Amino acid sequence: MVNMIILAVVFVIGAFIFQVTLSGFSRKVVARIQKRRGPTVFQNFYDIGKLLFKESSISHGFIFDFGIWMALGSTIATLLFMPVGGWALMPKYANIIVIIYLLAVGSLGMAMSAVGSGNPLASIGVSRALTQMFAYELPFVVIAVLIIYLAKSSNILKIIEYQTQNGWNLFSMPIGALVAYISLMGMLGKKPFDTPIAPAEIASGPLVEYSGKYLGFLMIQHEFATFIEVGLFVHLFMGSTSIIGFLIKYIIVYISAVMISSVMARLKIDEVVKFYWRWPLGLAILQAIITLGVRF
Template identity: 30%
Template sequence: MNFYNAREKNHLQIIEDRDIVNWWSLFHLLVFPGLIFAATIGLLLLWLLRKLIARFQWRVGPPIYQCFADFFKLLFKESIVPADANRIVFILASFVSLSAATVAMLLIPIGSSQPFQGFMGDIIVLIYLLSIPSIAIILGGSSSSNPFGAVGASREMVLMIAYEIGLILSILTLAIDAGSLMIGDIVKYQVSNQIYLIRYPFAAVAFFICVQAKLGITPFDIPDAKTELIAGPYTEYSGRLLALFKLSHAILFFGLMSMMISLFFPGPFTGVYIFDVLIHLLKCSIIVIPISIIAAVNPRLKINHALRFFWIFVFILAAVDFARALLLVIA
């Protein structure tokens, strides 16, 4: 099956007529690149991260199926909702987190210059969608009536305030340079000109750091710091609900890696879609290497240190390239 053509066709259809229930979009949402594909790749990338960190720490590390085993084990376990918790918010948070992450996958191009459901201003929707899992866990943590959950949620909130500025500023830099708010246009512009990793390295670094914070990887595993806060906002979650959070984390992991590739070093595209996807996955694996090195050689930051780090260091990085982009456009 040639996904490429089907997708192009589908894309046009959606823009023409959004009210028609489209079976292709359901397939995109649930199988490729949505739930099943993104979750599988996400869990594999998380395994790669764990394995690399383990090797740096002189350990053997987990087998390749470990993340799947963890997920399926949780799926068959009982979910306990604390008696004092706000039941609806507590349960809903995990579903909201998963659905937002899945929908976001439709807006991120994988191995091509077009996302599966692109439209004018999709990058703004993407920024919102990607912040929903963080908001969901803040709600879940604060509704769990657990002091560790509450402290974890407040830390997550502070961390979000810290990294969102850098994240949005670096994306805006590219949008200004490409002159479009469509992620597809940003990719196309790079394919025909020069990749943004070379033109805007500072924005790339800022984005890379913000992604680590968004994924809560050491040194930014502040909200669920296990030696301080048990599991932070996730403390009261168990069984299937926790499995959903794990899954949305995996999808988010793959989604953010894909976004980094699309925004900063997309292409070259071979034209055969399946090869393009494989190249894309290879690039994802390569990004995991610097992330694992940073996670292995750093202790966890304190929340106030993280705030200072993002608002000063990361903000300056992103602002420098933002100013350059503005100057280029004006000139």
């Protein structure tokens, strides 16, 4: 038991350091694309550290505080179910359904907290974020169910095992991988799907009233959520049992998403929903028909 707690702490800290360094590196990549020099790789550590060291941070009541703890806590809890390569902290419970459900709790906590701040821009941002969640989850879940059906298990470790025997899902169902990748862009809130946090139009949306420590915690939550979402994509489509392999694939997927996002423009929220429910959803159903047709 003590062993497991130590492992969990090491895992969480390791994931944090890895993801924060990588997002610092991604800022460098974006800067290079825009012919800039870019900040240091450790810039995000400085940012989070600075926010946590702020002398004052204003609170807007109990719901505001509670929502942040709910978001951060549930995201860290989700992270503990997340396998890395072939290793998982709790192998029995490394389940897609658990992860998708728990991840939604984080978003809801953040939504609750943002609405609790009473700022109208935050409410607009939250309504956009939840609408976007509806939009991208439907195609993603269709593909996830298809993979669960193929692997005959919703356990991610079983899905990885299935892929080591039958080849990567990325190659056996490329359309599905594309759909999941577009959904991933929406989950990460990268352009063109950064409608909820549109700094130029609604002043960073849900984050508008957060300051100091609160914003720092939300940034940490965002890094963990990114780790889970990108990790889930890697496991579902490029599963392999080695941890190093996982990290390399993770870096490729994340940096490519950042590169695509750095040359895109933002969509409006109605365009986001129309896009997701027309193309990715249609392609997901097409993929399901093709895959099931080949099998029978």
